[in-house]
Amino acid sequence: MSTGNAYEALNDAAGDARWAYGTGFADPLAGVDTRLPDGVDGADLGAYCLMLGDDALVMSHRLQEWVTRAPELEEEVALANVALDLLGQARLLLARAGQADGSGRGEDDLAFHREPHEFRGVLLAEAENGDFAHTMARLLVFSTWRLALLDRLRASRDPVLAAVAGKGVNEVAYHRDYAAGWVVRLGDGTALSRERMAAGLAAVWPLTGELFAAHEVETRLVAAGVAVDPAGLREEFGAVLRQVLAAATLDAPPLPVPGAAAGRSGEHTGALRDLLAELQGVARGLPEATW
Amino acid sequence: MVTGLAQRVAEAVPDPELPMLTLADLGILRGVEEAGAGRVVVTITPTYSGCPAIGAIRADLSARLREAGYDEVEIRTALSPAWTSDWISETGRRKLSAAGIAPPGAAPVRRSGPVPLTLGPVRRRVSCPRCGSAETEEVSGFGATACKALWRCRACAEPFERVKEI
Numbered sequence: 001m002s003t004g005n006a007y008e009a010l011n012d013a014a015g016d017a018r019w020a021y022g023t024g025f026a027d028p029l030a031g032v033d034t035r036l037p038d039g040v041d042g043a044d045l046g047a048y049c050l051m052l053g054d055d056a057l058v059m060s061h062r063l064q065e066w067v068t069r070a071p072e073l074e075e076e077v078a079l080a081n082v083a084l085d086l087l088g089q090a091r092l093l094l095a096r097a098g099q100a101d102g103s104g105r106g107e108d109d110l111a112f113h114r115e116p117h118e119f120r121g122v123l124l125a126e127a128e129n130g131d132f133a134h135t136m137a138r139l140l141v142f143s144t145w146r147l148a149l150l151d152r153l154r155a156s157r158d159p160v161l162a163a164v165a166g167k168g169v170n171e172v173a174y175h176r177d178y179a180a181g182w183v184v185r186l187g188d189g190t191a192l193s194r195e196r197m198a199a200g201l202a203a204v205w206p207l208t209g210e211l212f213a214a215h216e217v218e219t220r221l222v223a224a225g226v227a228v229d230p231a232g233l234r235e236e237f238g239a240v241l242r243q244v245l246a247a248a249t250l251d252a253p254p255l256p257v258p259g260a261a262a263g264r265s266g267e268h269t270g271a272l273r274d275l276l277a278e279l280q281g282v283a284r285g286l287p288e289a290t291w
Numbered sequence: 292m293v294t295g296l297a298q299r300v301a302e303a304v305p306d307p308e309l310p311m312l313t314l315a316d317l318g319i320l321r322g323v324e325e326a327g328a329g330r331v332v333v334t335i336t337p338t339y340s341g342c343p344a345i346g347a348i349r350a351d352l353s354a355r356l357r358e359a360g361y362d363e364v365e366i367r368t369a370l371s372p373a374w375t376s377d378w379i380s381e382t383g384r385r386k387l388s389a390a391g392i393a394p395p396g397a398a399p400v401r402r403s404g405p406v407p408l409t410l411g412p413v414r415r416r417v418s419c420p421r422c423g424s425a426e427t428e429e430v431s432g433f434g435a436t437a438c439k440a441l442w443r444c445r446a447c448a449e450p451f452e453r454v455k456e457i
Contacts, residue, residue, distance in 0.1 A: 028345075031334065031367020074441070078433040085437065088341025092370070147406055163370035167340050169406065170373060170457050177409045178432060184410060236405050247410055 028088075028107065029095045029160065036100060037157045040224050045158060046101025047120065047217045048227050050110070051264055052149075052161075053093030054121030057111060058272065059142055060086035061279050062129055071132055078178060082139070085171040092164045112283035116273045117266040124207040126263070126272040133193070134200035136182040141204055143176035144240045145211045148233040157225040180244045187248025198250055209259030211237070218264070231258060297331045298323040300359045307347040308436050309454075311390040314348065318378025321369045329362040336369045339437040339457075376438070376457050391420045393427075393442065393453035419444035420451055427451075 036042055063083035070076035091107050098105035124142055129135045150172060153165035186197040212234045214222070221227030238255045245252040262268075282289070301323045302315035314320045314335070321334040333352055337345045349366050356364045376395040379387075384394035396415060417427045424446035431441045434452055443450045 029368065029370075031365070032370060074431040074433070077435070077441075078431060081433040081437055084341040084343070085339060086341070088337075088339060092340060151406055159371070163373075164340070166371055167337075167373040171340060173406050174432065180408060180410055240405075240408055243408055244410070 027095060028091045029099070032160060032163075034096070034099050034160060037159070037226070040158065040226055041220070042100050042102050044217050044221055044224075045226060046097045046099075046103070048221050049093045049097035049100060049161070051120040051215070051218070053090045053097055053110075054119050054263075055125050055142075055146065056086040056093065057090035058119070058121045058275065059125040060084075060090060061275055062125065062127075063135075063139070065129055066135065075132075079135075082175045082178065085168075085175065089164060089168050089171070092160075096160050096164070108283065112280045116268050116276055119268060119272060119276075120264055120266065121272075122207075122210050122263040123269060124204070124211065126268060126275060127204070127207060128271050130200060130203060131196060133182075133186050133196040134203055136179050136186065137197065137200035137204045139175065140179035140183050140244060141208055141211075141241070143172050143179055144237055145208075145233060147172040147176050148236045148240075149228050149230070152228040152232070156227070161226065176240075180247075183244055183250075184248045187245070187250040194250075197248065201245075201250065201253070205253050205256065208237075208256040210262055210264075212256065212258040213261040213264075215261040215264035218261075234258070295323070295325055296359060297325050297333075297356060297361060300355050301333050301352055304348070304351050304355050306344065307351070308344045308438075309387070309392070311386045312379075312383050314352075316380050316383030316386060318380060318383070319348075319374060329360065330365070331356055331361045331363070332365045332367060334367045334369050336374050338374045342437055344436075374457075376454060379454070387454060388420050391451055392439070393417050393420050393451060395454045395456045398456045417442060417453060419447060419449070421449050422447040 036045065060083040063079045063086070066079045067076060067083075070079055090111070094107040094110045098107070098110055124138065127138065129138075147169065150165040150168045154162050154169065156162040156165065183197060183201075186193040188194070189197075212230050214230050218227050218230065222229045234255060242252045301320055302313055304314045306312045306314060306317050306319075309317065317338070319335050319338060321336050322332075323334075324332045326332055333356070335345075335348065335352070352366055353364045375398045377398045379395065387394045396417075412429060415429075416425060418425055419427050422444060424444055426445040427442055428445060429440060429442050430450065432455070434441045438454055438457075439452045440455050441450065442453045
């Protein structure tokens, strides 16, 4: 058939199956072997997948908020691409969560029909965007931490988590490089850009302690060879941040002291409630709708 | 080599975002298994975690295989090993160039230890797919799809897309 462009390829009608496109999502784990590894508690694995999935889903939404508002078209495209990668990671992880915990809840159900206290993402992801420098500070911190985590998760005894991590590492590596590039440019830029960059970093820093605190589910799954111990990420995180901030001629704050695993326990700020009101509004307003 | 009908049909399905490439050119087809009595099992792998084309690819594969007489088409996803741009075939690379899209270079080789941080632009030898000049530069590491970056040629002044190494 002729496929002069992507739209022709999509619209070249070929039976009723064509109408499956755009009317709901196929299970992103269709055909993947989703049996649980021996000795792994399904409820714990489900909870852990929600933690990593919610981090990605909520961070993705914050980045999507920049679409139509970014300072340059190129940055808008960049932020949307990073958000899309994270959304893809979230879909896989939420799908795995609903399967592993035995609830059978799908990705949409978990994304759109949970209350704020049922979310397990870190507070760093839900905080409001602030200005562009603030957003880049948060993205640098988030990507540096997540990259170190996913890199270790490739060795997980859960083959689905290991596979999601294996793909995610390649993506989060360029998210981190992108954010680091802006932190250097703004930090080592004009007096104003430097001031904004330092303020963004100062705003984000108090939220980093939580990243290295282990929730009891994580502790149990570390022992089972499934999860990554967040405390073990602190040193690599510090080394990368020091490298970026030195290039940005900004002072590196002392390494964060591990705080309480608040978000992992469902203790969130009003920022998540507001974010979810927008993220979930359409799905809750029109519960029977497909798109 | 003699290949089965299902294999040939699946290989020839075009990618919805890079329609000059077939799924075989793109390297996302992991297996086509004829399971008898009009049943076929196709295994594909997504390029990027969030690639929105995967839904359309599943629908395309289903539709084409049904047209070819397979009543029962099952499409499985393989997440591991992760897709790499190295799996784009030589034919695929030629088709990309002919369509004005620079093909990717070799994917980065991962060594042990932490993933290295890259600060500042990476020097790459990228030829302009329109005029062939090596006087090219990256405008943005991101483009209209997850797999592409935006470049421009300083010789002919044309912008062009480039498939990223991953």
